[in-house]
Amino acid sequence: MTRLITRKLMPLLMIAYIISFIDRTNIGLAKTHLEANLGISAAAFGLGAGLFFLAYSLCEVPSNLMMHRFGARFWITRIMVTWGLLSAGMAFVQGETSFYVMRVLLGIAEAGFFPGVMLYLTYWFTRRQRAAAMGMFLAAVPVANIVGAPLGGAILELDGAAGLHGWQWMFIVEGLPAVFLAVVVWKLLPNGPRDAKWLSEEQAGRLEAHLRAEQEAGAAESGTHSFAGVLRDKFIVLAIAIYFCHQIAVYSLTYFLPTIIESWGEMSSLTIGLITALPWVASAAGALLLPRYATNAARSRSILVGGLAAMTVGLLIAAVAPAVVALLGFCLTAACFFVVQPIMFAVPSTRLSGATLAGGIALMNTLGILGGFVGPYVMGLLEEATGSAVSGLWFVAALVAVGAVLGLGFPKRDPLVQDRAAKPDQQTAVGE
Structure with a gap:
């Protein structure tokens, strides 16, 4: 049944996230x-890039609670319509003020999509399956960059067509x-197993009963039964802190990698886009190959700490090495982006249930993704202060190293996570 669920749901969710990213x-x-066209400085660009995440983070908890109330189908559809229109509307910004306003509006519109999908996956996948499912979904991010960077570079070549700049056509x-x-x-998109026409009533009932039992057991073990208690759970707080460091790295590279590559020499927009895509190829490979091994607490901890350490090394290489070697450093860092992220998001889903789970996942993303504001903003400030596009990488590497140290606080054993030594009837309870 897991293969059926994966086949029916994951392609649609991944395509939506590709477009989103x-x-x-x-x-x-x-x-x-x-x-060049609007006079937006590097610092102003970094601020505008980060304002998206500030607005996004403030709206995530209410958005996830709305999804829990009204259903995934309606709420994800609403999010996609509003973000698509506003993203296209970015073509009409006139300067720094309108740039800031549109980025804020886009953040509000898109808020809740990622944590909403993280919540949605808990309706379908057991704990042991969830890291692999989340890794598959997160593989959409590197695919978006693999496709989006060359596509965007090609569209930028339309500069002047119908009187529009290339960047306007791109948006x-x-x-x-x-x-x-x-x-x-x-x-x-079905709201849950009971709404899926491709599952029998018996299959849907068995899956929902199994997932409900897991959530209730996790909430009982953690002792967290209300949204107010989420931040008193030390493991959730630890996951949030690590996620904050992680997101600084992800979005600093997302927004500034094209500029860093452009600083290596004279290249066309298409060439820059193609080179920018290479680290994201490594990221896709990591997301698809490694999270599936995070089947118990000990493995999850090792993968988390090792992945963050590798990211740190890659960033340091990129900060000091010549172009070709620096590109390999970026590839090493990106390869671990979405290896470690599913492990962090597995934490609230093993310790919370019901509306508390919906709010807890959103709160984790709300606080963690503030790194998406801090990273680009500091990168822009440091580039403007030093004149070097790579100067901010030292700051990013330091924060990721902090995340790796924090990862050592993750538990080595979790009695609620079934490993492969579990009894056969436990492993196959929902058709794994």
Whole structure:
């Protein structure tokens, strides 16, 4: 049954996230064009890039609670329509003020999509399956960058067509598909197992009973039964702190990697886009291959700490090495991005239930993703202060190293996580 669920749900969710991430991050390719056409400085760009996450984070908890109340199908459709229209509307910014306003509005519109999907996956996958499912979903991020960087670079070459700049065409062409895909989501995405026409009533009931028992056991073990108590759970707080450090790295590279590559020499927009895609190829490979091994607490801890340490090494290499070696450093860092992230998001889903789980996942993303504001903002300030596009990498590497140290506090054993030594009837209870 797990294969059936994966086949029916994951392609649609991954395509939606690919479009989401392209729309969220395509301003990285537009950075130098916005500076040339609108006079937006590196510091102003970093602030605008980060304002998305500030607005996004403030709206995530209410958004996830709304999804819990109204259902995934309606709420994810609503999110996609509004973010698609606003992303296309980025083509009409006139200067720093309108740039800030549109980034804030886009953050509000898209808030809740990622934590909503993280919550949605807990409706379908058991604890032992969840890291692999989350890793598969997160593979959409590198795919978005693999596709989006060359696509954006090619669209930028349309500069002057119909009187529009290339960056305006990029926002329009990459924004509107979210609106069209929202129609598909509305028609095909079930709210939960009971609404899935491709599951029998018996299968749906067995799956829901198994997942409900897991959630109740996890909440009983953690002692957290209300949203107010989430931040008193030391393991959730630890996961949030590590996620904050992790997101500083992810979004610093997302927004500033094209600029760093451009600083290596004279290249066309398409060439920059193609080179930018290479670390994301490594990221996709990591997301698809490694999270599946995080089947118990000991493995999860080792993968988390090892992945963050590897990210730190890659960033330090990128900060000091010549272009080709620096690119390998970026590939090493990116390869671990979505290896460690599913492990962090598995924490609240093993310790919370019901509306508390919905709010807890959103709160974790709310606080953690503030790193998406801090990283680009500091990168922009340091680039402007030093004149070097790579100067901010030292700051990012230091924060990721802190995350690796914090990862040592993760438990080595979790009696609620079934490992492969579990009894056969436990492993196959929901058709694994």
